[in-house]
């Protein structure tokens with residue numbers, strides 16, 4: 404399965420991914436409206452490190468996803484592909500998922516009682532954050548491709 | 558090979574899923590005393606309030622879950638006994654079934670305190686005005702019984718009792734919560750936090766009153782005699798003083814029982830072909846060498862899954878668990894995990910106001926607990942994981958004892974990249 408991977412050395416911290424994430428998650432799909440008028444949370448988070456560098460982080464779609472185990476209503480589930488998805492209609496806002504996500508990538512919305520998490524733009528199959536990153540700091544890759552690069556961090 | 562599962566809730570259903578991941582062939586039968594497909598048990602108070610409608614009660618799994626998983630579901634069927642020698646179970650409607658691997662996922666039962674008159678009022682089930690609150694059936698019956706004019710008394714200010722309060726608020730005349738303890742949710746909250754939550758409930762609830770350090774001495778037809786010798790009227794009494802593991806079946810089958818059913822690291826009971834998972838077992842706590850009981854959905858699902866794997870032949874060890882609570886009352890969120898009191902534990906209050914609270918607890922350079930009240934936007938799961946993994950906090954890139962917003966960049970670069978790329982932290 405393809406996931407979004409972050410390359411810290413390339414990240415500028417420009418937060419364009421956040422801007423495009425909000426756009427992707429908006430009703431209008433319009434970049435200005437999504438960021439200025441509609442109250443949308445970004446599911447991708449740009450973090451600043453203690454060395455003043457940056458990286459982007461979003462749901463890792465864990466194989467053994469703790470959020471799914473914690474969910475009391477079935478609102479968080481894994482689809483056939485392996486994407487960890489969220490159905491706000493089923494959610495009662497208990498925040499059990501927020502309490503267990505090791506990455507802090509399932510977050511309570513800033514605007515309402517739902518939670519926000521990345522769904523890899525499953526409806527289009529093309530995550531907007533990735534296609535709009537100006538420096539290839541996030542990439543949409545197969546697990547295998549990343550496993551090959553694991554050497555770098557070892 | 559025949560798998561048999563007793564109990565069709567968090568643990569039982571997650572066991573079905575795990576078994577099917579490894580074994581698509583063999584027979585699975587799951588038996589439930591209740592008459593419903595799986596539902597999120599914690600949702601029953603949301604049904605009471607109306608936030609969740611009947612059809613959405615069953616959203617935990619799709620309708621055809623059992624068909625898809627080729628699991629044979631027997632509803633409204635109670636297992637009366639187990640014969641572990643010939644590996645058979647016997648039900649209330651004279652059915653007997655053989656098994657090769659058996660899972661006990663029998664959950665909890667309401668704890669009924671010894672109070673004069675109480676038992677006979679509860680036993681008189683169908684039209685009684687005394688309730689416990691553990692099943693969807695309880696919620697349906699209670700919802701049917703309440704009237705705009707009802708005076709409700711809730712005995713026990715724990716999670717379930719207070720969830721009932723939230724569920725009933727605005728639908729009845731008034732609610733009085735009685736508890737022997739000096740604070741609400743005494744097993745989860747310290748005094749400061751308990752007072753904060755209590756004030757919030759008093760403020761937002763409709764005619765909700767607390768009588769703490771008080772007990773009920775006698776239950777009569779429409780009055781209660783309290784421990785301070787006053788008598789109060791009631792129309793409906795809800796007994797929610799806690800739950801106890803449902804171990805009768807296991808006990809009668811000769812399995813080893815402590816506080817709950819005793820299991821080993823593979824969730825095997827004292828009989829190697831009988832497994833147990835969820836609220837009915839006792840297990841080792843991360844912070845003490847004592848056996849503990851936790852009635853928690855998350856732990857039940859994880860144990861059910863693990864039991865399923867072990868039953869279908871791969872050995873998977875279970876890690877230790879700790880208390881973990883995500884609770885909300887009238888829009889106030891409480892997120893907490895681990896322990897916050899004990900020898901040598903240092904508490905760091907990072908933020909505190911009239912209605913917010915953010916505290917973390919450190920023991921020997923390790924995070925052992927935290928409490929967040931009304932700080933829903935904090936990335937609390939990062940704390941939970943630090944507790945779970947027993948990370949030495951001096952190895953982190955930030956001093957978490959002064960950090961207002963916990964973030965993933967606390968982990969040093971190599972570490973965090975690895976965790977993110979592997980998709981498991």
Ligand SMILES: Cc1cc2nc3c(=O)[nH]c(=O)nc-3n(C[C@H](O)[C@H](O)[C@H](O)COP(=O)(O)OP(=O)(O)OC[C@H]3O[C@@H](n4cnc5c(N)ncnc54)[C@H](O)[C@@H]3O)c2cc1C
Pocket residue numbers: 475497563564565566567568569588589590591598599600601602634635636637662663664665690691692716717720803806834835836837851852853854855857883884
């Ligand atoms: C109102 C309420 C709110 C809650 N809120 C939360 C929350 O916010 N977060 C959280 O983590 N936890 C919460 N809990 C606790 C959580 O629901 C339990 O921890 C969880 O349901 C345990 O799952 P289980 O599978 O072990 O057993 P249970 O859910 O107790 O299910 C056991 C099943 O086994 C069946 N059974 C038992 N004996 C037999 C038999 N002999 N024959 C056939 N069937 C049998 C029972 O009928 C039952 O259906 C809440 C509980 C309640 C009641």
